[in-house]
Amino acid sequence: MTHDSRQDAQHWDEMYRSRDQVFSGNPNGVLVTEAADLPPGRALDVGCGEGADALWLARRGWHVTAVDISEVALRRAAAAAADVQDRVSFTRADLLTTPPRAGAFDLVSVQYFPLTRRSGHAALRGLLDAVAPGGTLLLATHALADLARHQPEGFDPDDYYWLDDIAPLLGPDWDILVDETRPRVAPPPAGTHHARDSVLRARRLP
Numbered sequence: 001m002t003h004d005s006r007q008d009a010q011h012w013d014e015m016y017r018s019r020d021q022v023f024s025g026n027p028n029g030v031l032v033t034e035a036a037d038l039p040p041g042r043a044l045d046v047g048c049g050e051g052a053d054a055l056w057l058a059r060r061g062w063h064v065t066a067v068d069i070s071e072v073a074l075r076r077a078a079a080a081a082a083d084v085q086d087r088v089s090f091t092r093a094d095l096l097t098t099p100p101r102a103g104a105f106d107l108v109s110v111q112y113f114p115l116t117r118r119s120g121h122a123a124l125r126g127l128l129d130a131v132a133p134g135g136t137l138l139l140a141t142h143a144l145a146d147l148a149r150h151q152p153e154g155f156d157p158d159d160y161y162w163l164d165d166i167a168p169l170l171g172p173d174w175d176i177l178v179d180e181t182r183p184r185v186a187p188p189p190a191g192t193h194h195a196r197d198s199v200l201r202a203r204r205l206p
Contacts, residue, residue: 008094012070016050021076023049027056028111029185030140034178034201041106044130046095047113051077051088058084062107067091067100099126106135112142115161121169124161128170134206137174139163143181143196163200174202 016022031053040061045054048066050073057064058081066088068074074090081088096116100108108131115124131137144162167179178201184194 009069009071012068013072016070016072016076021050022073023052026186027052028140030197030199031056031109031111031138033185034138034199035107035109035136038107038136041135042104042132043107043109044100044105046108046110046127048077048090049073051080051090053109053111054088054090055081055084057107057109058087062087064088065091065100065105067093067095069094095127096123099123100130102129103132105130106132108135108137110137110139112140116159117161124166124169131204133204135204137170137200137202137204139166139200141198142194143198163198167200167202170202173205175205176200176202 035057040057041063043054043057043062043064045057045064045066048054048068049070051066054064054066054077064087066074066077068077068090069092071092074092078085078090081090096118099122108127110127115127118124128137141162144157144164163179167176170176178199181196181198184197
């Protein structure tokens with residue numbers, strides 16, 4: 001599968017322009033459930049969209065780097081961040097081609113981000129390497145079984161990483177705390193069939 005950053009950026013910009021607000025404005029339930037007990041530090045919000053997760057973290061004391069490929073989404077997120085602008089920075093980047101700084105984050109949050117398979121697992125390893133010693137990796141995807149029953153046109157699950165692919169790549173430097181599929185804590189978006197989440201939470205050993 002080829003990857004074209006400019007084409008991806010155009011696709012996502014057009015999607016966000018199609019509606020005044022694409023998402024609910026609420027933080028993702030997996031993030032709220034799994035990160036509520038973490039001490040604030042430095043967080044990377046991968047594919048931040050309109051910024052609900054980043055704002056939730058910043059308002060809890062985190063210093064957040066929120067990254068997305070869509071300039072339209074980032075402008076919306078920044079407009080909502082007036083009360084925490086000193087604790088959150090919004091950055092346009094393609095993390096599939098430009099990895100974040102290694103060891104820089106106490107939390108790397110990847111919520112429903114379409115992580116495409118890359119030669120040598122380069123993009124995935126870039127996200128794993130961004131977690132500082134003692135830090136947390138938190139990934140959430142839609143349950144693959146749900147997607148298999150209701151596949152969007154042109155969607156091939158083999159093009160993407162799923163949690164069953166990622167957990168075995170962590171190795172002995174990680175402690176896997178959560179690795180499960182469970183019901184969503186909030187109803188799925190209208191018109192979708194995403195009733196369950198697959199969740200991986202792991203801590204990089206100090």
